[in-house]
Amino acid sequence: MLTSCPACHAPAADPFFSVAGLPVHGTAVLPDPAQARAVPVGDQVLVLCERCGMVFNRDFDESLLDYTGAHEESQHHSPRFAAYAAEITADWVARFGLTGAHVVEVGCGSGDFAAELLAAGVGRVTGVDPHFSPDRVRPELAGRLTAVPELFTAGQVDPGTAALVCRHTLEHIPALSEFGAELVSGMRRGGASTLLAEVPDLGRILTEGAFWDLQYEHCSYFTPATMAGFLTGLGFVDPAVRTTYSDQYVVAEAALGGGDAVPPELSTAELDTLRAGCHDFAERVSSQVGRWRGWLAERAGAGDDVVVWGGGAKGLTFLNVVEGGAAASGSGAGAVQAVVDINPGLQGHYMGGLGLPIRAPRDLTGTPPRSVLLMNPVYTGEVRGTLDELGLGSTELLTV
Structure with missing residues (x-):
């Protein structure tokens, strides 16, 4: 249990929201229902730091996580996401002078974004991630993309590095201040002037009650x-921060200063806004869960097939919260009997916690579902197009 804020070390306040028994990995590739139902689970007990505004899981247990097994986190199979990745990499390369330069990507996952950086003109990328082994480097990128299958340390940043990229990594870090100091140390070692970061936006999650x-x-x-x-x-000067991807992500572009760091602290107005959002979150989640449980129960009672589109982390959290009891027991009572994902690495495998099969879109044509529930509204256009191409024009498409 964390007794202090991981960013500023202020004493932890009381939790404002909790959810128990979540599978600890949202991207694990699980070969059969039994193994999927036996995955480790943990609790999210969310706390707001009253000094810096960081929200963190007080009960996070890093020892439950294992990134050495099979994981499939790539979003690049989506044309919508691939276009976004190409757009932001091209923008970063142009605005920060990264053409022909060396970039270190911290938490590079499967290396998809590193490949985008190279396609946009970066000369060489070092990808650091415990999950990114050398055999995952595409042959055409050999010599330009170096895999470092380790946790990040400052020593991995070679002199002559132009920038550090840290996309969807900071939200995974329990010791934020120490990790941030390591990033800064690495940048100073390598002479890198710029940090380019991206994380999910908590503000949208709170406003929408988006527990998924x-x-x-x-x-x-x-x-x-x-x-x-x-x-x-951490010592960065006037970081430029904005939301992107339909306000789902926070993007930060920051130059490292030469002076002393300033302890993080929110203004009173900013902290009041955040405190109000956290205070109302549990009620919003209760409303969302009740709404979807009622809707799924109606569909089950009518004998209508429902498929959830999204076999990754969003679908996993949604279904484990809304239908976890019935589906995980193997009773077959859950309204959702399968999920769909366009990622071939997930297809033919099973969802953690529930043991539900993950199918390819084409598999829906054998027994067309009455409804498809999409986990991310960003993909509404492309999913509707896929359903129509498969001859499933009468299948209802809804989004959370």
């Missing part, structure tokens, strides 16, 4: 204001 965006692996949550404060506290 809570993942056990995500132990630290940021808003634009708290991201700016965190980076300022």
Whole structure:
């Protein structure tokens, strides 16, 4: 249990929300229902730091996580996401002078974004991630993309590095201040002037009651204001922070200063806004869970087939919270009997906690579902197009 804020070390306050028994990995590739139902689980007990505004999981237990097994986190199979990745990499390369330069990506996952950086003109990328082994480097990128299958340390940043990229990594870090100091040390060692970071936006999660965006692996949550404060506290100067991807992500672009770091602290107005959002979150989640449980029960009672589109972390959290009891027991009473994902690495495998099969979109044509529930509204257009191409024009498409 964390007794202090991982960013500023202020004493932890009382929790404002909790959810128990979440599978600890949202991207694990599980070969059969039995193994899927036997995955480790943990609790999310969310606390707001009353000094810096960081929200963190007080009960996070890093020892439950194992990144050495099979994981499939790539989003690049989506044309919508691939276009976003190409757009942001091209923008970063142009604005920060990264053409032909060396970049270190901290937490590079499967290396998809590193490949985008190279395609946008970066000369060489070092990808650091315990899950990114050399055999995952595409042959055409050999010599330009170096895999370092380890946790990040400052010593991995070679002199002559232009920038550090840290996308969807900081939310996984329980010891934020120490990790941030390591990033800064690495940048100073390598001579890198720029940090380019991206995380999920907590503000949207709170406003929408989007409990499906809570993942056990995500132990630290940021808003634009708290991201700016965190980076300022590490010694970055006036970080530029904005939301992207239909306001789902917080993007920060920050230059490292030469002076002393300033302890992160939110203004009274910013902290009041965040405190109100956290205070109302549990009620919003209760409303959302009740709404979807009622809707799924109606569909089950009518004998209508429902498929959830999204076999990754969002679908896992949604279904484990809304239908976890019936589905995980193997009773077959759950309204959702399968999920769909466009990622071939997940297809033919099973969802953690529930043991539900993960199918390819084409598998829906054999027994067309009455409804498809999409886990991310960003993909509404492309999913509707896929259903229509498969001859499933009469299948209802809803989003959370």
